[in-house]
Amino acid sequence: xxxxxxxxxxxxxxxxxxxxxxxxxxxxxxxxxxxxxxxxxxxxxxxxxxxxxxxxxxxxxxxxxxxxxxxxxxxxxxxxxxxxxxxxxxxxxxxxxxxxxxxxxxxxxxx
Amino acid sequence: xxxxxxxxxxxxxxxxxxxxxxxxxxxxxxxxxxxxxxxxxxxxxxxxxxxxxxxxxxxxxxxxxxxxxxxxxxxxxxxxxxxxxxxxxxxxxxxxxxxxxxxxxxxxxxxxxxxx
Numbered sequence: 001x002x003x004x005x006x007x008x009x010x011x012x013x014x015x016x017x018x019x020x021x022x023x024x025x026x027x028x029x030x031x032x033x034x035x036x037x038x039x040x041x042x043x044x045x046x047x048x049x050x051x052x053x054x055x056x057x058x059x060x061x062x063x064x065x066x067x068x069x070x071x072x073x074x075x076x077x078x079x080x081x082x083x084x085x086x087x088x089x090x091x092x093x094x095x096x097x098x099x100x101x102x103x104x105x106x107x108x109x110x111x
Numbered sequence: 112x113x114x115x116x117x118x119x120x121x122x123x124x125x126x127x128x129x130x131x132x133x134x135x136x137x138x139x140x141x142x143x144x145x146x147x148x149x150x151x152x153x154x155x156x157x158x159x160x161x162x163x164x165x166x167x168x169x170x171x172x173x174x175x176x177x178x179x180x181x182x183x184x185x186x187x188x189x190x191x192x193x194x195x196x197x198x199x200x201x202x203x204x205x206x207x208x209x210x211x212x213x214x215x216x217x218x219x220x221x222x223x224x225x226x227x
Contacts, residue, residue: 008151033215042115042202042218043154087153096167097214101153 004102006088011108012078020073020086020105028094034062034073035087037104043087046073075107083109113137115219117203123225129191132222136184136205143180144216145188146202154202160186190224198226 003025012018024032031050035043049055049064049071061074073086085104091097116135124130136143141162146154157176159167162183171178175194180186190197200223204216 004153035218040223042220044218045215048215089153091214096159098156098159098167099216101155103152106151 004088004090004100006086006102006105008103009106009108011110012075014078014080014109014111016078017074017076018078018107020075020088020107022071022073022088022102024069024071024088024090024102026069026090026092026100028092029066029090030093030097031091032062032064032071033089033091033099034060034071035089035101037085037087039084046086078109080109080111083107115203115205115217117201117219117222119222120220121223121225123227124193126195126226127192129189130193130224131187131189132201132203132224134186134188134203134219136186136203137207137217140205140207140217141183142206142208142214143186144204144206145178145186146204148200148202148221150199157188193224193226195226198224200224 006022033048034046036046037043047062054063059076064071085106087104088102089099091099118133143160145157148154158171158178160180163180178188200221202221203219206214206216
């Protein structure tokens with residue numbers, strides 16, 4: 001089985017930087033995904049990490065440490081539209097590459 | 112390119128009634144997933160199809176839930192009879208073997224089910 005933990009809620013100010021952490025335990029790690037989900041909408045893909053290190057994509061970056069079972073999503077220059085839930089998901093190579101999602105972190109960006 | 116299409120978007124039914132959800136994946140995507148997402152939680156996989164074959168349905172409550180993917184394209188998820196605890200958003204997603212590195216899943220907008 002898998003256990004994925006991330007904070008339930010976070011609040012940050014427009015223009016600031018926020019880091020959303022995710023810790024996981026899995027027997028067959030085969031990649032970690034971050035998805036963004038606005039209220040009432042579908043999750044949309046943000047990033048993918050399978051090797052240790054930082055992946056940067058515009059204002060968003062994602063970091064992975066496989067030895068620590070740890071990832072974070074870094075959002076820079078926050079905008080009001082970044083208010084959403086951010087879902088951490090781990091793929092298990094021992095379970096047909098099934099994705100298991102964390103509960104999501106609801107980020108509120110304030111002016 | 113059209114995304115994953117789901118219908119209906121919203122459904123309100125009384126308990127013990129049947130309900131069905133429909134999903135049309137992205138063209139060419141051979142893998143299709145059904146997830147259930149409760150309020151404030153992440154999606155939980157119900158069933159995964161590779162083409163028309165259900166390859167992972169361990170989380171599907173088989174006493175009341177059923178799914179099919181005839182011809183390996185569209186899929187239908189059915190609940191009969193529905194219970195109050197089935198109220199959730201039902202998400203469909205698809206992915207392609209061509210995207211070999213990530214097998215990124217593309218999600219549809221979901222069907223919000225309310226059982227009263």
